[in-house]
Amino acid sequence: MSTVTCRHCGLPFRVRRVEPGRDYFCCTGCSLLARVPTDAQGNFPVNAPLISALTVAFLYFNQLLAWAVSVLVAREGKLSLSNRLGWAAAGAALIVWVAVAVLQAKSGASRAKDMLVAVVTLALLVASIRTLPPSGSLCAAANAVFIAWSFRGALRRRASADVRPR
Numbered sequence: 605m606s607t608v609t610c611r612h613c614g615l616p617f618r619v620r621r622v623e624p625g626r627d628y629f630c631c632t633g634c635s636l637l638a639r640v641p642t643d644a645q646g647n648f649p650v651n652a653p654l655i656s657a658l659t660v661a662f663l664y665f666n667q668l669l670a671w672a673v674s675v676l677v678a679r680e681g682k683l684s685l686s687n688r689l690g691w692a693a694a695g696a697a698l699i700v701w702v703a704v705a706v707l708q709a710k711s712g713a714s715r716a717k718d719m720l721v722a723v724v725t726l727a728l729l730v731a732s733i734r735t736l737p738p739s740g741s742l743c744a745a746a747n748a749v750f751i752a753w754s755f756r757g758a759l760r761r762r763a764s765a766d767v768r769p770r
């Protein structure tokens with residue numbers, strides 16, 4: 605095992621083998637952000653990595669929206685509509701998971717821990733859908749963990765951007 609540092613956030617981590625000339629990223633988020641360059645004015649191009657990140661955010665937003673509306677209409681006694689929305693939220697949850705998994709696989713930053721978190725969150729998703737009706741809160745939690753984990757370096761970067769020069 606050798607230690608490399610994430611090209612985007614600077615976090616050191618260990619890899620099995622260092623390939624010369626290759627850029628290493630600690631997570632999917634750093635790999636994506638590194639491919640969305642920001643210029644001196646803070647502008648960035650609308651490119652494929654940015655669009656794929658925004659697509660995940662949009663899908664997750666729809667998952668949460670369907671779940672929230674299903675809870676609201678259940679309170680009004682519209683149980684069959686609530687049930688359908690609950691299933692829509694569960695379907696959206698699976699799509700979000702697949703989208704994040706694809707992003708991870710394509711980022712080249714996926715390592716053993718990422719695989720583990722992917723498997724655990726998928727198991728949690730399947731378990732929360734099997735509660736019949738699906739548990740919207742558990743589905744939301746599972747994907748929140750998966751997304752936050754995949755983009756953890758991006759969050760760290762924001763927290764330390766003031767102290768660490770680019």
Ligand SMILES: [Zn+2]
Nearest residue numbers: 610613634757
């Ligand atoms: Zn990083």
